[in-house]
């Protein structure tokens with residue numbers, strides 16, 4: 001049997017190695033299932049093993065911090081451990097529907113564009129939006145959460161709705 005190059009990263013063992021708490025492991029498994037389900041809309045165009053690997057490790061940075069920087073810290077951890085860059089980029093770009101360079105500068109992240117680009121990056125970011133803890137939530141819940149955090153007119157809200165429509169085929173309005 002030929003194993004995918006990403007196969008080794010979608011076991012929860014990797015999260016245990018980096019001392020992630022149990023709730024992160026359970027959340028990551030739920031995100032993996034949701035991302036896999038969303039990926040069915042794109043059969044043939046998506047690397048499912050990469051989606052599974054990125055889902056499993058997307059919150060590895062939560063072993064160090066609960067804040068928004070966990071995406072960047074997680075990406076650094078993986079990069080320093082020789083994890084393939086396409087997995088690292090899924091992790092770095094998984095907050096909401098991504099963060100622009102301008103927004104990153106405002107919130108004190110290293111000046112860089114953190115928007116998801118590939119289908120695999122988008123699938124993991126949005127599966128994470130739609131899983132709260134281990135529970136599936138709907139888009140209204142996600143929009144309410146980010147409006148509370150960032151304000152009703154923040155551009156990231158419409159970005160999340162646009163990403164949702166792109167990945168689900170729905171036509172939700174802002």
Ligand SMILES: [Fe+2]
Nearest residue numbers: 058059070094
């Ligand atoms: Fe996260």
